[in-house]
Amino acid sequence: GAVVSQHPSRVICKSGTSVKIECRSLDFQATTMFWYRQFPKQSLMLMATSNEGSKATYEQGVEKDKFLINHASLTLSTLTVTSAHPEDSSFYICSAQGLGYYNEQFFGPGTRLTVL
Amino acid sequence: GNSVTQMEGPVTLSEEAFLTINCTYTATGYPSLFWYVQYPGEGLQLLLKATKADDKGSNKGFEATYRKETTSFHLEKGSVQVSDSAVYFCALSGNQAGTALIFGKGTTLSVSS
Numbered sequence A: 001g002a003v004v005s006q007h008p009s010r011v012i013c014k015s016g017t018s019v020k021i022e023c024r025s026l027d028f029q030a031t032t033m034f035w036y037r038q039f040p041k042q043s044l045m046l047m048a049t050s051n052e053g054s055k056a057t058y059e060q061g062v063e064k065d066k067f068l069i070n071h072a073s074l075t076l077s078t079l080t081v082t083s084a085h086p087e088d089s090s091f092y093i094c095s096a097q098g099l100g101y102y103n104e105q106f107f108g109p110g111t112r113l114t115v116l
Numbered sequence B: 001g002n003s004v005t006q007m008e009g010p011v012t013l014s015e016e017a018f019l020t021i022n023c024t025y026t027a028t029g030y031p032s033l034f035w036y037v038q039y040p041g042e043g044l045q046l047l048l049k050a051t052k053a054d055d056k057g058s059n060k061g062f063e064a065t066y067r068k069e070t071t072s073f074h075l076e077k078g079s080v081q082v083s084d085s086a087v088y089f090c091a092l093s094g095n096q097a098g099t100a101l102i103f104g105k106g107t108t109l110s111v112s113s
Helices: none
Strands: A004-007 A010-013 A019-025 A030-038 A044-051 A067-073 A076-081 A090-098 A111-115 B003-006 B011-014 B019-021 B023-026 B032-038 B044-050 B056-059 B062-065 B075-077 B086-093 B107-112
Touching (some): A004 A090, A019 A111, A030 A067, A044 A067, A076 A090, B011 B019, B023 B032, B023 B086, B032 B062
Parallel strands (some): A010 A111
Antiparallel strands (some): A019 A076, A030 A044, A067 A076, B003 B023, B019 B075, B032 B086, B044 B056, B056 B062, B086 B107
């Protein structure tokens, strides 16, 4: 089956620093990747959609300069949280959609970010 | 726009009880419908899906039928187990590639022995 990995699974950083989260499709080519944010006991909120080789499309209210998304290859997308603040602490989940899988999305295991 | 509404939890059941989690949707066209499960501290796993009206998705004893006339996709299981304790999300997606999922708010299920 299609597998998506995320790294790191947990990260703790100081306020003002930047953190990069990687999302990889391990056994398929991901033409589209999605980044979601999940607050405790709440649903997933779509942050942005990225297509390989194109600029990401951000949802309304998501700061593109704060949450930098790069989708440089068909197997890797990165989310960089710049100048992180405690309110950025959250669970970040990526998903990938690829060739041959119709419109099904495969989710990574998530990254728990804690900003001190 | 498209949206998903699912029953609010938490749902607390005894082992072997019958489970129903209601999900209704609003969408233009003919979306695909999904149920995802999230165990504590983990990401989402696809539980089942249906891509057209009257389709029944099933997996691990769970079932859901795509009802276009009632715009519903209710999740059911005849006999729940403690290991089914998790958060369940109903979601829909347009049928074009590159379309993001729209999630319901999630329903927490707690099963006790």
